[in-house]
Amino acid sequence: MKGFGRYMMFLGSMFVRRETFITYYHLTLEECIQIGIKSILLFMLVSTFMGAVTTLQTAANLVSPFVPKFVISQVVREMTVLELAPTIMAIIYAGKVGSSMSGGLGTMRITEQIDALEVMGINSASYLVLPKIVASLMMFPLLVIVAAVCSMIGGYLAGTLTEILTPTEYIYGIRYSFNEYFITFALIKSFVFAFLISSISSFRGYYTQGGALEVGISSTQAVTTSIIAVLLADYFLAYLLL
């Protein structure tokens, strides 16, 4: 509870003694490039293979001749939109971006760069962390959308190239009985996950004490805590919104 209280105070501290809007604008753009653009290739790669594997595994399990082939792509769609794109990508995001945020802030802490900001009269939490959180809120939902599209393309390629189903069957299944609310649900999840990962990772990094070893420990803790928070949030959001 003490840690949670400290986390809440950390979040609150970002909104006092703020710098000018233009300062945050530039910092947020830099963070968007750093955490968004530089992650896109990994997200595309992982999600494409994820879609391909889901297609093959679903096809392997649907052996009944009474189940139409287009069900395979329908399953791929539902799994991708509801779970794989937001949640699995959130776990990858925590591993790649969360650990980088935590490590970066931890290194700044132990090399006194954060102290240097404070001595200059700058609110270091606000200056360093707020742009990371805002950039995450902007970029992660976009990455989830890209991942969902790539996953379905991966499924299409795997399904059609191995002749499990025809292109027409695959596209029919993707469009069949589509519920738009699931997209809204996935985007709500992605916003929540982005906030949790960026804020928890920053919190862990910001309060690092010690040396290089502790920076590594903070990064590991950031990833672990973020993933646990994402999984808990995933459960509660599904319970509340579906």
Place this chain on the structure above:
Amino acid sequence: MIKINRISKSFADKTILKDISGEFDKGKTNLIIGSSGTGKSVLLKCIVGLLQPDTGNVFYDLRNFTEADKDMKSEIRREIGMLFQGGALFDSKNVEDNVMFPLTILTKMSSEEKIERVNFCLQRVGLEGVNKKMPSEISGGMKKRVGIARAIVNNPNYLFCDEPNSGLDPQTSVVIDELIMEITHEFDITTIVVTHDMNSVMGIGEKIMFLNKGENMWEGTNHEIMNSGLQELDDFVFTNKVMKNLKSGTF
């Protein structure tokens, strides 16, 4: 002038600073010296506001910094320049951007004015032509100089240096010390240097505060330190054989 009045600081059950008072004069290099673990850096952090003292007050030219509101603290902090032990340069910014950083954040100067000021400060610390280098591409001594340039770029009234010589060879240490002293005199600022380097003590110690076990044991100048008559200070100053022989006159 900076005045500290009865500063105490503890961490958990351990008392680090005990009731420390003193004054640091304007236009002089004021040194806080003492062995490792005596609370020098903690005292410095209390003075600049990185740590809140348990008791006592810090006055910047009669302005009570410890009890000041946030606006007043921000105003005072904008008059402070600080050189950190490792330089504390921002890894993601090049030398020019590091030095320019306080101007970008704290002033409304135009780009041309900022570049002119940065070049002046880099020239002042003897660094020219390194504007575009990253901190990882320059030596430890150069990092310290860049740190000094960043500390003075916003024309501070108060300059703090936390162990400016740590990790430097003796020759570079002397250069950094002399630079700090020259800047202090040139810009008439109140400078506080935390060190345990005897070369610095003898070279630039215009006013010295000796801490031992968290207490202010002695104050004086570098001329007086050899004959302080205080056993703890003698133990600190005359640590090696050469210094002991110097003291006993058998050198």
